[in-house]
Amino acid sequence: MFRELQRRSFWRAVLAEFLGMTIFVFLSTGSATKWTPRGYPADVVQISLTFGLSIATTAQIIGHLSGGHLNPAVTLGLLAGCQVSLLRAILYIASQLLGSVAASGLLLGLTPSSRNSTLGLNA
Template sequence: RNLLSALRNPHTDTSECPELPVMKELKSKAFWRAVLAELVGMTLFIFLSITAAVGNPNKANPDQEVKVALAFGLSIATLAQSLGHISGAHLNPAVTLGLLASCQISLLRAVMYIVAQMFGAALASGIVYGVTKGDALGLNT
């Protein structure tokens, strides 16, 4: 059974979802390493993706769809390969929620991954905002 079936019938035994005790997981070096990997991975992914989508405003060539698609695909593939052995390389809150629903990660790990992913995305957006000119951001023409 998974978490969804346990939510439908609250009187069932949910011991099938393996969970470390919260304090033991919080004190684990591997746990914090995985959370940091999610933060760094999401920061790099969003930074690379947004900078590829913004492009060069001085360039007259509007056909940048292939460049943007390659930037997204290659960056997520590279990050998944690099971070997969550390944190599972979720790099997406929807993936994290899916793994939580199927009882493959603990609730604490899911919450911390999602917080790290959101903070990483906000950090990357701030970095892009800081390094690009004001007229480069906004509506694409």
């Protein structure tokens, strides 16, 4: 099991999960951020298309490196089905969670201060 840690392809796959999740969360959450002037509703079609296209594109980009899990639930499902090792599942989930946090931090840093007051709120 620990022999897997010595492989370069293993660490490439873990990094791919991190970057893939960072890209997906940044794009999808960024599209849901209300950038429109006050009083105008967020465009639901734009948000839906961004989520769908970003997950599909990201899975295509990293699928050949890591399998394109991009979701801890998918990784847990594959672990339960004995398709991935325990070590791989733990590191995939950790990198997915860290990628999500990194994307959220990037989005917070790049969002103008005039829009930060409602960032993360369901208002």
